[in-house]
Amino acid sequence: MLQVALDRLTKDECISITEQTYECIDYIEIGTGVIKEYGMDIIRDFRKRFPDKRIVADMKTCDAGKHETRLALEAGADITTVMGFAHDQTILDSIQVANEVHKKVLVDLLQVPTERFARLKELGVELVSAHIGKDTQDHTAGDSLKRYDGLSEDFMVFVAGGISPESVQRYEKLNPVVFIVGGYITGASDPGEASCVIKGVIPKK
Ligand SMILES: O=C([C@H](O)CO)[C@H](O)[C@H](O)COP(=O)(O)O
Secondary structure, eight states, X not given: OEEEEEOSOOHHHHHHHHHHHTTTOSEEEEOHHHHHHHTHHHHHHHHHHOTTSEEEEEEEEOSOHHXXXXXXXXXXXXXXXXXXXXXXXXXXXXXXXXXXXXXXXEEEOTTOOGGGXXXXXXXXXXXXXXXXXXXXXXXXXXXXXXXXXXXGGTSEEEEESSOOTTTGGGGGGXXXXXXXXXXXXXXXXXXXXXXXXXXXXXXXX
């Protein structure tokens, strides 16, 4: 499945790109920077505009888990993100709030030591994002994905970080269920076409 990540865009650009890509995307991610600019209002707005799509709020919560998770899910997100390096209690609280409303938490593994993956499983984490951060994408291309090998035995895996049709194959061993794609789609001259091109090369799940 394909998740379009809406980052570094105005609200109007987010709406336009979502409309253009609608046919080929499965999840809409409201990016962290967009949430910082527009707050929960943009999640509420997207929920009304796009009732048939799953919405991921990339909150990147690292403290105040109950409060931030509730904010994003009550605004209409189906999934909200929490950082895997956050305190165990933050992750537990976020999962508890999400469970109460039958929604999900996606734990972002950015900067999480591999030794912590087992603990995340014990905490009840189900969804993880094997993520290469924006600021390191140019510096770590290649083997940094190795640290995520085997994750799909314990978690439903989302993958993110500079993904393009050319790099999709690199993720095969991670057995991802969702490919999160931002810049390749949002920076394209025809985002609709770009979303369908990448949808055509990611494994069907
Ligand atoms: O989570 C993301 C990143 O940390 C910026 O907030 C992006 O949504 C994710 O990396 C996907 O975007 P691209 O790397 O541009 O494909």
